[in-house]
Amino acid sequence: MTTIRDVAKLAGVSVGTVSNVLNSSSLVRTETRERVLSAIEALNYHPTAAARSLNTQLTYTIGMVRTELRPSTLQSESDPFILDLIDGVSTAAIGTGIGLTFWTIPVGSQEIDLYERLVLGRQVDGLILFAVRDTDPRIEFLKTQNFPFVVFGRYEQDDTTNWIDVDGAHGITLAVRHLAELGHTRIGYLSPPREQRLAHLRWEGFEAAMAEVGLKIDPALTLEGDFTEHSGQLGMHYLLDYSQPPTAIICNNDRMAFGAMRAAQARGLKVGRDVSVVGFDDIPLARYWHPPLTTVSQPTREIGAMLFGLLQSVIAGDDTTSETRQLIKPELHVRSSTGKPA
């Protein structure tokens, strides 16, 4: 194990000078710097992260924690949405040398323990949160600690939180308008799990949009899903069993939309003709689906990149200057899973 003192000895300088070279301080003479650099090169020296971290208080690592709302097994499917987010963050971090550390934790008491360990134990420089709950204990905790973090999803309990969100209400409005224009009057709605904040925001959008286009909401056509294909499938069967089934259904993510389409197809219905389906997210496979899915498009990977950038500025402490909140307007990508009612 080569240390900074080995380098200092070889270069014939003090450790302080080596440290200055490492941190590209300007107060080292060029000639000296070069001598040190070649010593570093010769020994293939790399500073120990922990030692550096101990007094700079920086880890060059940011964290994300996925909370498993429902205990899952390895059998269950992962959500491409979250993974895309990770991917976006990680891609944005290329070249910065910053790593993204990821934990999965069951919901419950262990959750806040983990956050305490990360924050108080200085394991990461900042955190990216997602899947915000109504009053989110994680956010409350991070605020009391004054720890750098950003959130994917609005948090309006206060106005000190930095977040980026997609305007879900607007997205749902686009979907409703589209279906109404096609002539649909009986529109089903498969909502996100209620514990998530966005469920309420999107519901408000749904209510407002339905009123705007002059349609009444039939409570029998609205139900709650949990973002899995399975729940989309069940939801669709449930709605189609109803005496007055909907001619179109809005699913709050693409996975549920896929499940819903599968259910319709299993009953011999042609999606886009006999029944229309709209999704939300526009995950990569949506456009390859059969038929291609009409869906509200949110640029997940770009959002990951934005979150990374925002967190960087929060960590650097210049989050007052830049845009600290952003509401992204999603777009509706019309494909062939929607059409005029039969």
Next chain:
Amino acid sequence: MTTIRDVAKLAGVSVGTVSNVLNSSSLVRTETRERVLSAIEALNYHPTAAARSLNTQLTYTIGMVRTELRPSTLQSESDPFILDLIDGVSTAAIGTGIGLTFWTIPVGSQEIDLYERLVLGRQVDGLILFAVRDTDPRIEFLKTQNFPFVVFGRYEQDDTTNWIDVDGAHGITLAVRHLAELGHTRIGYLSPPREQRLAHLRWEGFEAAMAEVGLKIDPALTLEGDFTEHSGQLGMHYLLDYSQPPTAIICNNDRMAFGAMRAAQARGLKVGRDVSVVGFDDIPLARYWHPPLTTVSQPTREIGAMLFGLLQSVIAGDDTTSETRQLIKPELHVRSSTGKPA
């Protein structure tokens, strides 16, 4: 910032004793331990990771690095396969307190730099590698450093590397047999990118299987893909343009199979009747595809979990006792994208 000395003072003991309590050493009297624990509780003390790491040499973090073979933009799609792997590792790590740190790096000189920083700078306790190349500089480096790592994919340059792999040759064999039994004689083959080790292994499986079922390989029906939908689509068009097109095609991952199916469908062909398509991976969406994809199933998330477990034992140093190499037999999941030739 509360330190171990604050705790010691409050509990009226020395720092050494507090440290012993933290590491649940047996040589602390029960009564003392309790006094310390309540002091810890009272101060909500959490040891600083860096300080601990500095002399234990442990970070409680493992790493994965994705190398971008081709510079991609945020537009490009992420591979659900890799993300599933991450997901499997992360899920296996639940409750261990171990975090998974993820970096994305362009291929090239920066790559080995990053590995040096991680290893020599003691940023992680171990690494999980994937997408092995024929003579892999990363593996060679890690071996010279004697650093704990495990590999998804065989590495046979030596016999000191711990790996878990799927028997790709066997998987391809299953696919060939299946198609031959259905009566196909002209079988197309869309291979993985040649820089990856598994491309060769699977090709050997293809050759052997074709010989076994008594079919000749037509070089015009074999081409190289790059694992994207796009390359599957192009590949299929290319093969169908041939004067004697294949009646079935084996794609080396599901994404390429999806692209291939799309191309066939765009030409008005019915997949499973006019042309058969087989995939590889069995990503979650394969069975929801239209038509559902016949594919070689590899349990990606379980493999992630196994890799995590194996790495744990390598780090602990007891990798000599347990099974350090595993070749997983994949299964063929027959769905409706394959059928008798027209």
Next chain:
DNA sequence: TGATTTAATTGAACCGGTTCAAATTAGAGG
């Protein structure tokens, strides 16, 4: 050339834990 200012360099102290030889205390035995 000598005095003064400015640029470079030094190295001890510190970051917050763990370790372990040495000191202290408790318990057992006579």
Next chain:
DNA sequence: CCTCTAATTTGAACCGGTTCAATTAAATCA
């Protein structure tokens, strides 16, 4: 009650960097 051994506890040294006041070297000026 005293001695001896085992069980606890102590605290200074150490892990490998960074920091910064103090020192030394170089540059500038009269």
